[in-house]
Amino acid sequence: MSSDVNERIIANPKFAELTTKRNRFSIILVVSVLVIYYAYLFVAVLMPDTISRAISPGMTMTIGLPAGFAVMIVSFILTGVYVRRANSEFDALNRDLIEEAGR
């Protein structure tokens, strides 16, 4: 890989497009995952009475149990969301970029 290739990539507006789009998407997802998780953690640690309320009167099942499972499931779904977009849209953009730089 020569420095020419690097310079051509940096000069190509698609590079800025790729990195801006992908980094913005990553940051949105990181922040979402952390907000969801820390919201759950702090409710659980600081408001134990709220999280241990029954999901409906008379039931043993509390809000906290499905909530904990939901945090795990949502995290998994978000990884799927990222991989789907990155492996299609971003990778296509990346391929174009590399092809153009190689010319």
Add this chain to the structure above:
Amino acid sequence: MNRRLLSLTAGAALLASTAAQAAGNAIAGAVQRQPVNISAIAMFMAFVVLTLGVTWWASKRTRSASDFYTAGGGITGFQNGLAIAGDYMSAAAFLGLSGMVFAKGYDGLIYTVSFLMGWPVMLFLIAERLRNLGKYTFADVASFRLARVPIRSLAATGSLVTVCLYLIAQMVGAGKLIQLLFGLDYAYAVVLVGVLMTLYVLFGGMLATTWVQIIKACMLLGGVTVLVALAMSKFGFNPELMLTKAVEAHAMHEKILKPGGLITDPISAISLSLALICGPAGLPHILMRFFTVADAKAARKSVFYATGFIGYFFMLTVMLGFCAIVLVGTNPDYLDKAGKILGGGNMAAVHLAKAVGGDLFLGFISAVAFATILAVVAGLTLAGASAVSHDLYANVFRHGRATEKQEILVSRIAVLGLSAIAITLGMLFENQNIAFMVSLAFAMAASVNFPILALSMFWNGLTTRGALIGGFAGLFSSLTFVILGPTVWVAVLKNPTPIFPYEHSALFSILLAFGGTWLFSVTDGSERGKAERGRFLYQYVRSETGIGAEGAVAH
């Protein structure tokens, strides 16, 4: 990480004495039966034969350094996802988390959720950049534009310390577990684990290590699925009924569904969660797996599958804990005279296997638990050996002038050395309270390896001086805080009060590492520092596009 959570080994010390009592007290056989467990041994032997076969197959395909360290980059995203999940689903997670739910109820779920959160973060920020920049070890990334000798030395130190702490915990855990599950001697177990892991890594390299991990992951996922299905069938697959019975059966009653006890102050909560979020992205045996796939696309897929498998496994583990409250906690066969569970808190899942599936299933789950330890120590040994041969030998001592053959030879010697160390330490620490070691390993990974890796990827201002000072600050501070904190100062050294008040200290050591790195980078006016900042742009191009990446399809 919490000491209770990781007290596989501490609990196991208890188990050992119980097992000894049982052995010497044959009349009380109805209360406690831990004789040589034939079905468990037979199933474990089947696993050993299968994995040695895989090793033999892999040894024929392991020739180059790239084969040895990364299986030639030929692992698919799905396979790597399983292998990563296998590394993370350790015996401590399986037995420890289910045991914690069994004992504490809801608090166990909070831990379990926290354990998963490192993975999405790893995917969004680290995985593909790691793949694009590295070759064999994460030190490749850190030394991409920084000075090779100091940075490799730091990264190798961080890796080896993390690996050794983890290895000791696993070896002692294996010894205790075997003693209890199979009725075999502690020393046999430690030597057996040491010899088997050496065979896998020495001859089969990364290819064998990966497949051993994949086989074990499938056994564990399958075994736990059957276990939960059998247990839930006792409640007509009705979670509400199961919970109602669990609340009735547990001594704490409805309090088991309420958080409390384990995490009380926000500092500890933040500290623990940070160690768990940053830890996976600093554990060398996990990071190494990202170089076994072809490209960034496969690296992303690996984390997606790994997160799915780990999440699924964790949810089942929590259900196991609740089911065990009813099916194990109320059955006098599994309790001692004081009403405590036989063999200690980590045995809930194992007893549950017997309660719902009989002796044969107990044998299977015991064999899986042992296979789990074996597969994890193999990965750790390979990671440690790579740090010795690729970072220290080839790049620090030989300044990149070692031949591939010499490097492989050194890595094989390092494997032998590490397993000798692991066996020796396993013997030495038999009767020590070593539960803090895994939490220390996680704190180290999060405060040494992770900051260097993340800053070298994302911050153009990073210089060698900053990384070196910050990295060692993270290393010594995490070590000091744990030693002076409640886990070692009070629990191990028997002092009345801790000098450092928090059990979880990662928050402070991570801040010190990042702060130190920042401060000593921005004040670095040297020519070398300037040149290093200047090299960031080309590194950034490679990290974002994969152009020039090792073994990548795009050139």
